Amino acid sequence: MKDASNPPVTTEGADHPLKRLREFTEARIGLGRYGAGLPTAASLDFAEAHARARxxxxxSFExxxxxxxxxxxGYETIAVESRAQDRATYLRRPDLGRKLSDRSRERAAAIPGGPFDLVVVVADGLSATAVNAHGAAVATGLLAALPGDWxxxxxVVATGARVALSDPIGEALDAKIALILIGERPGLSAANSLGAYLTFGPRTGRSxxxxxxxxxxxPGGLRPEIAGKKLAGLIVRAAEARTVRHAAEGRCRRPDRRRRLWPAADRLRPFQSLQTVWRRRFSESLPGTGAARPAGDDLPGGLFPQPRGKSARPPFEAVLRQHI
Amino acid sequence: MSQESLKTLLAEASPARSGDFLAGVTAESQEARVKAQRRLADTGLAEILQTPLIDPETDEVQRLILDQHDREAYRPIAGFSVGDLRDWLLSDEATSEAIAALKWALTPEMVAAVSKICRNQDLIAIARKRPVVTKFRTTVGLPGRLSVRIQPNHPTDDAKGVAASILDGLAFGCGDAVIGINPATDSPSAMRRLLELIEELRLRLDCPVQSCVLAHVTTAIDCMSRGAPVDLVFQSIAGSEKANSSFGINLAMLKEAQDAAKSLNRGTIGQDVMYFETGQGAALSADAHFGIDQQTMEARAYAVARAFDPLLVNTVVGFIGPEYLYDGKEITRAGLEDHFCGKLLGVPMGVDVCYTNHAEADQDDMDNLLTLLGVAGVNFVMGVPGSDDIMLNYQSTSYHDAAYVRRALGLKPAPEFEAWLREVGVFDGEGFLLPEASRGDAGLIARSKLLEAAE
Structure with missing residues (x-):
């Protein structure tokens, strides 16, 4: 399913012999040609999709x-910014987008009432458009659905943020869990997609x-009106499963075992591990979304697009670290 | 010269790009950069040869680079400085044969060094003189020819969706480099399913192409051991052992894969069975660059590539993002550098002329780079329907783009493929795409029986 706001691929070449096959792929096939050139409508369709993504x-982040x-x-907020001072720096220096400015760190650390069970971060990421449009709605939906005793x-409203900025934020606030809602790298089919990244024990240097x-x-993917509630449910179940496992097994110190503390993947299907998402390169429809083409944060998608071996971590985890 | 001073000199002499700023290895000013280029121009090739950038004890790529060096072939240029090498490469003395004779004399660091003191036109003029020809079912890289990889990716590997994209590409005369799918799922069964899909199409259309599913090398080895129809084995590679290990590979695994694919004996006119991808910034992103600038690291990856007689090597130049190559200018420069360095090292270079939506680049930049690479004699480029890869979510060159550059520069496909295209009525007698109205592609689509399958 495409956004209502997205144009059709093209109507040019509607009598193209491949027309009937378009139902099997969103690829821009059967566009027709003049000489070797793209028909005008197809050329402008592409330009428009790219312009929207750009x-x-x-x-600008509101x-x-x-x-x-x-x-x-009814929710208190604090504003923070990363060390990436402007958009050009943000794009060139993802490392700076993962660090809090000194002023912001002090401001966060001065917030009373901790330690906290959870901090929700609303951040611009690579699409302020996405966060401006439904960041607040998803956050309020999520917060309203959390248990009263949390x-x-x-x-935290964060400017110039990469996903990993939630680590120093969680650290400064002394939060057990950080959830960051962040604009994903715009694709040609969707420029308004949000990602939600969850980290237990957010601390600088988390992988x-x-x-x-x-x-x-x-809209057209996991709908913002229901996303908040869904996320809250997933967080609570994940936290409970974690607590139960901790109680049963004692404190888990080995980082490589941390992942096993998550509930079984089939029960938390949308809450896939980053590795799984990576492996699929954002390519698989999330349940209930009907979207064939979710965009990734700023994940590179697949310069070297394969997992290492059959079951192991993705080979490009290091790139993930750089990009997110 | 010490290892550190050579690294610094190479990095500071590098034309500016964001990845080197990210790594903190660039010259302090533009003037400092040119001064470094002067010092590099005066540096002897012998000094570079004697100064491995990574300790060979700890890095198998470095050992490979040293082992590959042929002292005999090197003798005629042993007294050259980097500047001398540039001058010679530009000279009329440097014929195709003379440059080719230096294949094992030149090291990645030497060609990276010389590229840093070349302007774009030098990179084009020299690379043009160094064709690298490889064979499997088609002959790729002959002068006056440009091959295209059909990249029919689909977010769920849907067979009909993939096949539809392939057919669209064939009707544009694309596919003579490879029909290469990035699978959404990396598993032996998914790989086999896609391989069999292409195999069936290839046999039905009696079309001289080779296939590749770009899964991990271990997946391909697994598939081959179960008798799947593997033509080419794919792997991403980089310029240090540490970076390769971040991809989950080492040289021995590549050798095992190459041997296995050759033993299948599926090539009709050659047995070049490997397909590698690289890209500036890959090593830095894995924190495996050892303080070396990203362009030199990229050239080192070609030492790995040429050890396995690949059919195709492809630098995915604009994919990795603006923190490595910021804009159209940097992507263009990097594409030309990679092609140049690869060719001098005897690597059959193709380029994925591409960009992401957060890079300062657009279709105009890609048109420029594609045209420049066509002039430079690039072996192959990508063909993605309408430039929009709906699975990897980035923009590359399209079937239309390939047809454009072939027409504009008078380039033809691989000869075996050209003959087939004429036979099926897609190309005219001169080897160029027929007007669409003649609908040679309709016959192709009919023969594929794809529409019937779609009913």
């Missing part, structure tokens, strides 16, 4: 508006192998 990458919306809904930190994510939150 605009999303460079759109952090204030999001903060006001959240506060009107000690939840003020919502992305330690995170789990739900991708493709957008």
């Amino acid at each position: 605009d999303a990458v460079h759109s 952090a204030q508006v999001i903060a006001v919306t959240l506060e009107e809904a 000690n939840v930190a003020p919502v 992305d192998a330690d995170r789990n994510c739900v991708s493709n939150i957008r």
